[in-house]
Amino acid sequence: MQKLIEKFEKFYGKKPTAAAQAPGRLEILGNHTDYNQGFVLSCAVEQNTKFALAPVDGKHCRIKDFRDNSVREFDLGNIATAIPRDWSNYIKGVIVELEKRGIRVGAFDAGMESTVPLSAGMSSSAALETAAGFAFAEAFGIELPKADWARVGQGVENNYMGLKSGLLDQFSSIFGKKDSMILSDFRSVEVLRTVALPAGYSIVVVNSMAKHNLVDSEYNVRRQDCESAAHKLAGMYPDVRTLRDVSLEQLEVARPVLTEREYRRALHVVGECTRVMEAVRLLEANDVAGFGRLWFESHESSRVNFENSTEELDYLVELAKSVPGGLGARLSGGGFGGITIHLVKSEGAEEYAKRVLAGYKARTGVDAEYIICAIGDGASAQKL
DSSP states (O other): OOOHHHHHHHHSSSSOEEEEEEEEEEEEOOTTGGGGGEEEEEEEEEEEEEEEEEOOOOSEEEEEETTTTTEEEEEEEGGGSOTTOTTTTHHHHHHHHHHTTTTTOEEEEEEEEEOOOOTTSHHHHHHHHHHHHHHHHHHHHHHOOOOHHHHHHHHHHIIIIIOOOOOOHHHHHHOOOTTTTEEEEEETTEEEEEEOOOEEEEEEEESOOOOOGGGTTHHHHHHHHHHHHHHHHHHOOOTOGGGGGOOHHHHHHHHGGOOHHHHHHHHHHHHHHHHHHHHHHHHHOOOOOHHHHHHHHHHHHHHIOOOOOOHHHHHHHHHHSSTEEEEEEEEESSSSEEEEEEEEGGGGGHHHHHHHHHHHHHOOOOOOEEEEEEEOOOOEEEEE
C-alpha cells in the first residue's frame, strides 16, 4: 500500500486520507450456483486491487489508474448511466448503489493499482468495487455489514452494468481467509465454514488469454434457463424455490417436463451443489485425489451441460490429465474464456505449469500465463 500512497502524493500533491485493498478470487467448485442460492467453495487470492482517496470540495471526482496512467474524471451529478467499456463504471456504480440506500459519497481524488488479471475469471471487477467501497467507508464514515457491501457490489453488476451475476465474487473478496477456502451458502448469505487446502498442494492458475466479457456473453441467458427450469420443477415439487432445492433424483424424475436445454442447465447446477458438499467431505478425509477428480467432473459438466467453456479451456483441462502432477483442473468463474485452475503437488508446481504452457502453445500458438496462487485474506481498509 505504501507505494500507492507515494504515487498518489506525487500525482496529486497531497496525501490520501483513506485506503483499502480487496483481493481477486478463485471459484474452486460451485459454478453458477450462487444466483441459484446454492453452495460454493471459493477462496481469496493474494493478487489484489488497492484504492486510496482524499475527499475534495464540490462534485468533481478524479481517479488515476497507476497501472497504465489513465485518468477518469466525472461529476457526481452525472453518473446515473454507465459508459460502455469504461473501468470507472465499477466505481461510479458503487456510488449509485450507495445512494439508493440513502448513503452519500462526497467528491474525491483517488488512485488505484491492481495485480488481479483483467477479464480472466479472477473477479477483477469485484475487487475494484470492494476496494473502492471499503475506502469510501473509511473516508466518509459509512457503516454497513460486510454482507451488505457484497450486495452493493452485486448491485453494480446487476443494475449498473447489466450482468445478472450472483454474490460469489464480492463475497469471496470480502470474507476470504488466508490459507483456507470458504464454504458459502447463498440462500442464507453466510460463510458456513472454512476448509483448509491440505499441506503440500497448490493451485496453479493458467490464463488461456482468451478474454471474456460477460456482459456481452450468454451469461444472462444461462441465468434465465436456470430460473425457467426451477419454475417448472416447482410445479412438481412445492418446496422448490431455486435449483438449490432439487436433488439429482428429483431432476431425473422431472426430466420430461423440461426442455433438453433446461435439463442440462439444471443438471450442471444441481451437480455442482452436490460436488461442493462432497468436496468438503473428501478434504476432511484428506482425500486430495478424490477432491481433484471433482474438478475434472465439474469441467466436463461445464463443457457439456452448461456450455460455458471454450476450446482453449477444454484443451488446458485435457493437458492436466496427461502432464505429471495434475490432480484436477476446471474452468473457474463465469466461463466463456478466462482461466483454468489446476490442483497440483507443490513440489512440482513450477514444472507442471511450464509443461502445460508448452503444450498449450504447441496447439494454439498462444503464450498463456500462469500464477501459482497463494490463498489470501479478504478485504481491509484503513484511515491514514
